Structure formats: C-alpha cells, structure tokens
Amino acid sequence: MKKLNIKENQIETVFQSKFMNVYDMHYKENSHYYNASRRIKENLVCLKNTEEFQNMRPDAVSCVLILNMEEPKLVLCHEFRYPTGQFLLGVPAGLMDEEDCDVIETAQREIKEECGIHVKREQISIINPLLFSTPGMSDESNALVCVKVDSIQNLNADGCEGSELFDGYSLLTIEDALRILKNGKDDNHIFYSVYTWAALMVFVSKMWL
Numbered sequence: 463m464k465k466l467n468i469k470e471n472q473i474e475t476v477f478q479s480k481f482m483n484v485y486d487m488h489y490k491e492n493s494h495y496y497n498a499s500r501r502i503k504e505n506l507v508c509l510k511n512t513e514e515f516q517n518m519r520p521d522a523v524s525c526v527l528i529l530n531m532e533e534p535k536l537v538l539c540h541e542f543r544y545p546t547g548q549f550l551l552g553v554p555a556g557l558m559d560e561e562d563c564d565v566i567e568t569a570q571r572e573i574k575e576e577c578g579i580h581v582k583r584e585q586i587s588i589i590n591p592l593l594f595s596t597p598g599m600s601d602e603s604n605a606l607v608c609v610k611v612d613s614i615q616n617l618n619a620d621g622c623e624g625s626e627l628f629d630g631y632s633l634l635t636i637e638d639a640l641r642i643l644k645n646g647k648d649d650n651h652i653f654y655s656v657y658t659w660a661a662l663m664v665f666v667s668k669m670w671l
Contacts, residue, residue, distance in 0.1 A: 466490075468508045475503055481557075498600040500557070507601035520592045520605040523568040524555040526661040527577065528670055530610045535633040536665040537614070538658065539576060542627035549629045551648040553661045555604065565591070565605045573609060575621030576628070585610055589664060595656060606660060608670045639666050 466489050476496070477484040487495045487508065499506060500521045510518060527537040540549040556572035558565070566586050573579050590606040619628040632649075634642070639662045647653055664670060 470503065470509055473503060473506065473509075496599070498602075500602055507603075518592070519563075520558065520565070520603040522555060522557045522602070522604045523565050523572065524553045524604045524606050524657040524661070525569050525573060525586075526589065526606065526608045526664050526670065527554055527573065527579075528608065528610050528665065529614055529633065530612055533635060534665075535635055536639055536661060537577065537617070538632045538634065538661070539619070540629040540631065541576075542629070543655075544625070546653075548652055549627075550652060550658070551632060551642075551650075551654045552658050555657065565607060569607045569609060576619050576626075577614075577631075578616060578618035578620060579611060579614060581609055581611060587670075589669075593657075593660075604657060606657070606664075608664065610670065634662075634665070636666050 468487055468489055472488045474486040474488065475483065476486050481500060483499050483501070483503075485497045485499060485503065485506065487497055489495055497506070497508070501507070507515065507518065529535040529537055538551050538553060541552050542548070543550045543552075554572045554576040556568060556575070558568050565588060566583050569586050570581055570583070573581050587608050588605060589608050592603045592605055594601070594603050596602070617631045619626070622628065642648055643659070643662050643666065
C-alpha cells in the first residue's frame with residue numbers, strides 16, 4: 463500500500479508549549495489524526511523524506527546502566543512520572559538539548575544528573591540509535607545506550623532540577639530482572655515503561671557482554 467505524503471500545509475497546531483505540542487494532521491479531506499510531539503511543526507517526523515527519516519536524531523536518550531562486577535547488576539531509578547501519578551521503575555534518561563549533537567554526551571549528562579556518576583565516552587555504547595515509544599499517538603523517540611561502570615560510590619539525583627523527582631534506586635541481579643519481567647510489575651507491584659522493559663531484556667540477554 464502506498465504511504466500517505468502529509469504536507470506542512472495539512473498540519474494545524476492545536477497546542478504549543480516548551481516541551482510538548484499537539485498537531486492536527488488533516489491527512490485527507492474531513493479526516494484528522496492528532497500527534498503529540500516534542501518537535502516544532504517544521505521538524506515533524508511525518509514531513510521527512512525517507513533519507514531524512516533514516517538519518518534523523520532522537521528526541522531523547524535512555525540508558526541501560528550496568529554495574530559490571532562478578533555478579534553484574536542493572537541500575538534502575540524510581541522516578542515520579544506525572545501522567546501516571548506514580549514513581550515508576552525506570553532508566554536514567556533525558557532530552558537531547560538543541561546544542562547537543564551527540565547521543566553519548568547526552569547520556570553522560572543524564573547519568574551524572576540522575577545517578578551522580580561521571581562516565582567516560584568509552585564506557586558507553588549505542589544499542590539502538592532511535593526507537594519510537596508510542597508511534598500511534600506521538601513521534602517521540604529515544605536512543606537506547608548501554609553504560610558499563612565498575613563501581614558505584616554514592617547514587618544520588620542531586621544534579622536534577624525542575625519537575626524531576628526521584629525516590630531511590632534498585633540494583634537488580636539477573637534473577638531479579640527475570641522476576642520483574644515475568645511479573646510485568648516491579649517489586650512494589652507498579653507497572654513500568656517500555657524502555658524499562660527494554661533495559662531488563664538487554665540485561666538478561668547478556669547482549670551487553
């Protein structure tokens with residue numbers, strides 16, 4: 463089936479703010495599709511040609527943080543996610559700043575802010591350069607990276623500011639991760655995000671070795 467080629471003049475801005483916009487895409491006459499996006503109208507994913515799509519950069523970076531010891535552990539944080547009203551088990555993550563052209567630099571910044579750990583570039587590898595979270599309603603995307611550290615002294619979120627709220631950390635063994643995957647909830651019986659699921663899967667599959 464031939465794909466739809468949506469033009470900029472078919473897109474109406476419904477709501478606009480610093481971190482989130484809503485667009486009404488009139489993809490054909492009398493038909494509407496709403497898109498929640500972090501992007502300005504001119505940079506929406508639906509307007510990109512195939513080459514631009516294949517080479518675009520993600521909106522954010524999510525980090526699979528692994529304490530690489532004799533018994534490796536996956537480091538996850540409990541962050542308050544306002545749309546759910548709950549502290550969710552999650553990965554260190556953050557938006558790519560406009561001046562940031564580098565996924566690795568963004569990962570370094572977020573690990574420092576949300577975990578208090580300084581990591582070097584060579585400790586970070588890209589698992590997937592871009593993943594869409596919920597493409598049925600949003601063009602938001604994340605790069606997924608793996609960060610391996612040999613030790614952790616003092617986990618803290620002292621570098622965070624604004625709306626970010628944290629309530630501690632979980633250091634999971636492979637056995638712990640398998641249990642949480644099987645249960646579909648964390649040990650507090652709370653559901654988690656697709657990026658947490660991805661981090662758990664990366665960890666238990668040992669693809670990071």
